[in-house]
Amino acid sequence: MDVHKHFGGVHAVNGVSFALERGRIHGLIGPNGSGKTTLFNCITGLERLDAGHVMLEGERIEGLKPWQIARRGVGRTFQVIRVFPELTALENLLVVTTGPHETARAQALELLSFVKLEGLADEYAGNLSYGQQKLVEFVRMLMRDPLLILLDEPAAGVNRTLLNDLLDAVRRLRDAGKTVLLVEHDMKVVMGLCETVFVLDHGEKIAEGPPGAIQSDERVVEAYFGR
Amino acid sequence: MKRLGPLAVAVVVVLALAVYPMVGSGYGTRSVLQVFMWIALAGSWNLISGLTGYVSFGHVAFFGAGAYTAGILIAGSGWSWPLAALAGGLAAGLLALGIGVPCLRLKGPYFAIAMLGLNEVLRALVSYFEGLTGGGNGLSLPTLDATVPVYYAMGLTAVGVTVAARLIISSRFGLRLMTIREDEVAAEAMGIPTFRHKLLAFLLSAIGPGIAGALTARDQGYIEPLSVFPLATTITMIVMTLFGGKGTVWGPVLGAAVLFVAQELVWARYPYVHPLLFGAIIVAVVLAMPRGVLGLLQTKYRLPRTI
Numbered sequence: 318m319d320v321h322k323h324f325g326g327v328h329a330v331n332g333v334s335f336a337l338e339r340g341r342i343h344g345l346i347g348p349n350g351s352g353k354t355t356l357f358n359c360i361t362g363l364e365r366l367d368a369g370h371v372m373l374e375g376e377r378i379e380g381l382k383p384w385q386i387a388r389r390g391v392g393r394t395f396q397v398i399r400v401f402p403e404l405t406a407l408e409n410l411l412v413v414t415t416g417p418h419e420t421a422r423a424q425a426l427e428l429l430s431f432v433k434l435e436g437l438a439d440e441y442a443g444n445l446s447y448g449q450q451k452l453v454e455f456v457r458m459l460m461r462d463p464l465l466i467l468l469d470e471p472a473a474g475v476n477r478t479l480l481n482d483l484l485d486a487v488r489r490l491r492d493a494g495k496t497v498l499l500v501e502h503d504m505k506v507v508m509g510l511c512e513t514v515f516v517l518d519h520g521e522k523i524a525e526g527p528p529g530a531i532q533s534d535e536r537v538v539e540a541y542f543g544r
Numbered sequence: 545m546k547r548l549g550p551l552a553v554a555v556v557v558v559l560a561l562a563v564y565p566m567v568g569s570g571y572g573t574r575s576v577l578q579v580f581m582w583i584a585l586a587g588s589w590n591l592i593s594g595l596t597g598y599v600s601f602g603h604v605a606f607f608g609a610g611a612y613t614a615g616i617l618i619a620g621s622g623w624s625w626p627l628a629a630l631a632g633g634l635a636a637g638l639l640a641l642g643i644g645v646p647c648l649r650l651k652g653p654y655f656a657i658a659m660l661g662l663n664e665v666l667r668a669l670v671s672y673f674e675g676l677t678g679g680g681n682g683l684s685l686p687t688l689d690a691t692v693p694v695y696y697a698m699g700l701t702a703v704g705v706t707v708a709a710r711l712i713i714s715s716r717f718g719l720r721l722m723t724i725r726e727d728e729v730a731a732e733a734m735g736i737p738t739f740r741h742k743l744l745a746f747l748l749s750a751i752g753p754g755i756a757g758a759l760t761a762r763d764q765g766y767i768e769p770l771s772v773f774p775l776a777t778t779i780t781m782i783v784m785t786l787f788g789g790k791g792t793v794w795g796p797v798l799g800a801a802v803l804f805v806a807q808e809l810v811w812a813r814y815p816y817v818h819p820l821l822f823g824a825i826i827v828a829v830v831l832a833m834p835r836g837v838l839g840l841l842q843t844k845y846r847l848p849r850t851i
Contacts, residue, residue, distance in 0.1 A: 362732075382732070382737070383733050387733055387735030395730065399729065401722065402726060403726055404719060404723065408719050412719045412720050413736070415716075421716075458734070461734075461735055
């Protein structure tokens with residue numbers, strides 16, 4: 318993909334190009350304000366691109382509406398949790414699919430037990446703890462069985478036990494052939510989980526490669542810590 | 545056994561309301577007719593605003609559109625009133641489609657204000673096209689005492705709106721409408737075509753008021769711009785729904801019945817403090833139970849969505 322996005326005179330994302338490989342976990346890192354979330358919004362159609370394109374499975378998706386992109390197989394979570402608080406955990410998942418009700422229900426319950434929340438299926442999502450809401454948001458995104466999974470700071474505000482479960486789940490999804498792109502500030506998570514890392518700074522890609530190489534890249538160190 | 549209770553209650557209530565015009569007074573029949581009308585209006589407002597959170601501040605526009613459609617068809621073209629009532633519902637639905645396409649793209653307060661504007665525009669248009677509508681002088685329908693048949697028609701309309709709400713709220717379509725209220729961006733990102741959902745809900749929410757407006761025009765025999773496009777009617781349907789519980793099936797029914805009776809009692813005894821009391825109810829409801837009576841019971845006692 319190749320993405321340009323500016324707000325007024327600010328080039329939030331300025332010609333960032335990269336390719337994701339199927340069945341791999343990719344990390345997207347960069348200082349605050351470097352354009353990571355904007356890039357996610359461009360991929361998922363929440364922001365319109367000013368120039369460039371986004372390809373999914375050989376087809377251009379950048380002009381489509383967010384719901385169309387979601388139906389093409391792009392699932393995401395948000396930096397700030399966005400569950401539907403006055404819907405139950407189960408309903409949060411049910412609303413996403415269109416198939417027959419019984420199939421959807423069975424699938425939703427299976428996903429909730431995947432993250433050990435089956436006992437809270439009928440609880441309002443707004444009453445769940447932060448971590449539980451994060452899990453509901455995570456499995457809600459899986460209801461459509463997406464090809465590409467975008468995770469915006471999955472580790473933020475999550476305790477160690479929960480985090481390990483979450484990371485395990487991401488690895489299992491990768492093993493099942495899903496492509497994952499995640500934004501994360503926790504470098505331990507990025508280095509331990511990702512196979513390829515892209516680094517953004519001021520809306521531009523400054524580095525790309527395996528985590529080991531990125532850590533010693535001069536421009537990356539400079540972007541994070543200054544010269 | 546468990547389901548027999550509510551069913552028995554429903555049968556008794558429906559039978560009692562069905563025989564009422566034969567045994568009750570003229571005033572009583574007219575009052576119940578009004579309650580039916582408020583149930584149809586509040587229940588319809590709930591479909592768009594209670595479920596999706598898009599607050600329609602001009603919903604009476606559909607009532608007025610139905611009233612004028614029926615009035616013109618009856619007085620001008622000699623249609624029978626039941627057919628004219630259906631035409632009123634249809635006209636209101638078409639108006640909702642035409643207005644919904646641009647306005648449902650607006651968010652939050654902008655939509656509310658656009659709807660308020662729509663109502664004012666319609667009122668002005670109706671006043672302007674005198675040849676068709678009689679303008680400010682109003683439109684008189686041929687004399688006909690149809691209170692009792694209109695009573696039944698309005699009752700059917702109220703039942704229709706409530707049944708529609710029950711079906712919608714217990715379906716995934718209804719839940720998707722609620723996701724728009726909860727978080728429209730997340731709903732879109734999860735693959736829900738929110739615009740289509742809003743438009744369909746808006747269309748459905750206009751039909752009931754259209755029919756109710758048409759039936760009211762027939763019952764009163766005379767309509768004028770100020771009587772069928774009053775902002776107060778929109779506010780009343782909003783207050784009734786909020787009081788009973790927005791987003792619930794029976795909330796608007798409860799709100800319509802309780803507030804209508806309260807309004808009649810207070811209005812009869814203290815005509816001057818009546819608006820004051822109504823205002824106080826709004827404030828009290830919003831502060832003490834923002835989810836309304838049924839919404840409060842629903843969360844407290846974990847009742848199903850379909851109450």
